[in-house]
Amino acid sequence: EADIYQTPRYLVIGTGKKITLECSQTMGHDKMYWYQQDPGMELHLIHYSYGVNSTEKGDLSSESTVSRIRTEHFPLTLESARPSHTSQYLCASSEGLGDEQYFGPGTRLTVT
């Protein structure tokens, strides 16, 4: 059973605010990922990490940043939110490279 958590689940925030989306997993997985998904659309990888102090950008360009100071924690930060950032953000983790990815419940972000 996968244990991966995201907070908040829903967030409505004004333009220009700084926000941090939290993602934690209790499985001890080294590999973690952030995806962005617009309603009814496919997922796009925006960031990934293969371990502590390792972060990379994904295929989809994003103005967000991530950090990986602890194995279990992979927060995503938007320094200045804009309406174009409105989307669902899904966090995932896997045990190893090429292993099945387990997804968190997602954060639905609306920027007004």
Added chain:
Amino acid sequence: ELKVEQNPLFLSMQEGKNYTIYCNYSTTSDRLYWYRQDPGKSLESLFVLLSNGAVKQEGRLMASLDTKARLSTLHITAAVHDLSATYFCAVEHSGAGSYQLTFGKGTKLSVIP
């Protein structure tokens, strides 16, 4: 650049009928994943296909992989309403030490009583 195409994108079918969802991809890969997503929810892993000829079945769903044809299928047998959801295939691609998943656009399945 890896491209993943699913078809159909929308599927409305009656309970009890059979149907197949197709997932084509453009470059070599040995791993393919199928996920299910209910409205407003996250993704649930259905199948992991790791080699050419792999076939996996769970209940009314069966997935297969043909790496030579770069094709995976998700077959639905005797559909029931509970199978209504969006189904995504995702293909792994690797390079320069990274392994990433590229997702298809998803097939939105509606099973009608």
